[in-house]
Amino acid sequence: MSDIEREIQAKGLTAPRVTPADIEAEITSEFYFTASDGVAGASGHRPNSVRAGTALDLLTFCTLVLRNGYTVTGESACASPENFDPEIGRKIARQKAVERIWLLMGFRLRDRLSGYWR
Numbered sequence: 001m002s003d004i005e006r007e008i009q010a011k012g013l014t015a016p017r018v019t020p021a022d023i024e025a026e027i028t029s030e031f032y033f034t035a036s037d038g039v040a041g042a043s044g045h046r047p048n049s050v051r052a053g054t055a056l057d058l059l060t061f062c063t064l065v066l067r068n069g070y071t072v073t074g075e076s077a078c079a080s081p082e083n084f085d086p087e088i089g090r091k092i093a094r095q096k097a098v099e100r101i102w103l104l105m106g107f108r109l110r111d112r113l114s115g116y117w118r
Helices: 003-010 020-026 035-043 050-057 086-114
Strands: 027-034 059-066 071-077
Touching: 020 027, 020 086, 027 035, 027 086, 035 050, 035 059, 050 059, 059 086, 071 086
Parallel strands: none
Antiparallel strands: 027 059, 059 071
16 A cells, blocks of 8 residues: 555545555556567567667566456656566566556546436
8 A cells, every 4th residue: 555545544534536446446457568579479579689689678568457447558668678577577568558547547437427428
């Protein structure tokens, strides 16, 4: 549980809201790949220059598939090849994708609360 979630609960804020559990319940599957993986998948070969290959290896994508079939993406780019860690790249990319889900679900909840969609 995040510090913000603990604070919300400690203050007894109980009005309808989007929770971390709501976000996780929306996600039905997740996929991770580097830009280099994407190029290889699309073209059938790896980048032909070392510089491009290294740059593409440092860019990680996360695609989250939601219950309604919508997809949300996040990405993580590492500036120094020496610091690249695939697990950290996936975590950052997922975190960014989840932040996008918050926006979508917040909009959905606001529509319901406003009575716009019944």
